[in-house]
């Protein structure tokens with residue numbers, strides 16, 4: 001690895017530590033969308049961009065943006081970045097790594113006074129995690145120009161509207177349309193994997209093939225409550241026992257297919273007493289897969305299997321879809337370019353889907369887009385224990401730089 005990349009990586013790791021100090025909670029890292037801590041983190045980001053000779057700004061929708069001009073002024077731009085908002089009690093690498101890596105990459109070019117055929121547009125999105133407001137990804141939606149008119153009216157748990165939060169942050173809710181980006185050739189996001197695959201296979205980098213779509217359902221199983229001592233087993237209609245069988249059927253279906261995942265993450269039991277047979281069980285189902293068709297088939301199979309369990313055990317089942325997001329297949333040109341860049345820096349690229357959603361899936365609606373994953377310790381994310389090594393950071397930065405150098409706008 002070139003010495004410059006190593007020193008860039010060291011500096012990037014130091015900046016990631018420094019950015020983690022901007023938190024809404026003094027005891028843990030919580031930097032919610034458009035909060036005071038987000039505002040201070042954005043100001044720090046702008047100050048760092050200034051050190052590299054860039055003028056950075058907050059755009060109308062709350063993204064931080066900066067441009068490193070190409071050889072020709074007004075050249076098409078390769079946009080690079082990720083988000084700087086976090087979940088509650090977050091790790092310091094989710095999002096921040098990709099946003100600050102874009103800055104490091106430009107630092108490296110500026111230090112050598114290198115200009116490329118493309119301009120580099122840096123973006124630090126502000127609304128990826130969806131913790132504060134129900135509608136999320138408003139930053140990337142703003143660049144693409146697909147924010148819904150009702151977005152600004154949505155309120156957080158304290159009753160603060162996004163319009164007011166955005167105004168206080170330094171955005172311009174009255175001119176959201178002005179955030180729409182023009183002259184962009186492609187978008188690339190570097191991100192921690194947030195899963196265990198790369199670490200398990202001993203590889204530092206992965207190239208994302210697709211971002212999983214998701215279907216969420218809510219299930220209500222109704223049996224009949226009764227005395228836990230007085231009702232013989234063969235005369236019961238136990239809603240929770242039926243729900244348990246349904247959950248095993250969901251798990252079995254997900255296990256039957258590569259890259260399909262399904263999770264029951266919430267369960268409420270009524271009446272919820274130690275000596276009463278459960279009369280009702282409500283639970284959530286979250287099904288994800290890189291491609292939409294296999295996901296829809298899996299959801300249909302799961303629904304059929306659950307109905308079969310309900311019929312056999314004499315309980316009622318009500319299944320309601322609550323959320324549907326299409327998957328995004330990363331652009332083949334970006335996937336191929338990232339693969340070649342990973343090989344060029346001496347790593348073995350692993351192609352894999354992303355189980356989590358990202359701004360890339362919105363950016364991909366308008367421009368060729370793709371993602372590079374970095375291995376993270378234990379696959380842990382959304383947790384203060386999130387961790388990456390400086391060596392992996394260096395190789396990721398080298399691969400991203402290589403991708404940018406070889407990128408040709410078509």
Ligand SMILES: [Zn+2]
Pocket residue numbers: 083094095128191
């Ligand atoms: Zn993220």
